[in-house]
Amino acid sequence: MSAKYYVTKSDLKLVDGKLDYTETILTKPSDKIAAINGKRRFSALGVANVHVIKYVKKRYNKLMREQNKRHKAAKLTAADIAKMAKQADEELNKKGAE
Numbered sequence: 459m460s461a462k463y464y465v466t467k468s469d470l471k472l473v474d475g476k477l478d479y480t481e482t483i484l485t486k487p488s489d490k491i492a493a494i495n496g497k498r499r500f501s502a503l504g505v506a507n508v509h510v511i512k513y514v515k516k517r518y519n520k521l522m523r524e525q526n527k528r529h530k531a532a533k534l535t536a537a538d539i540a541k542m543a544k545q546a547d548e549e550l551n552k553k554g555a556e
Contacts, residue, residue, distance in 0.1 A: 462513035463493035466521070467505055480528070483521055487513040 465485040471478045484505075485496045493510045500508045 460489055462487035463490050463510050464488070464513055464518065465493055465496045465500060466509050466511050467500070468507045468509060480524075481521055482525055483518070484508070487518065 464483060464487045467482045467484055469480045469482070471480075484500060485493065488496075490510075497508050497510050
């Protein structure tokens with residue numbers, strides 16, 4: 459059995475005076491040559507901070523869970539819809555007054 463590798467992108471940001479690090483998985487685990495070629499392709503597209511990482515199931519699944527949490531869309535609440543309706547009414551009233 460050969461080792462598997464995957465491609466990730468790392469981001470380091472300064473948020474409210476604290477460092478915030480996020481790692482995003484870009485490919486599924488595959489053989490080393492495919493992962494290296496994937497890294498080369500992402501780099502050619504202009505993606506910065508791309509790395510080839512050896513597949514360790516526990517770490518990969520942890521990163522995937524974190525990534526799924528970051529990408530979930532927030533549900534709209536009744537308060538959000540009321541706020542959007544109020545803004546729309548204000549904009550329509552402005553246009554009607556002109």
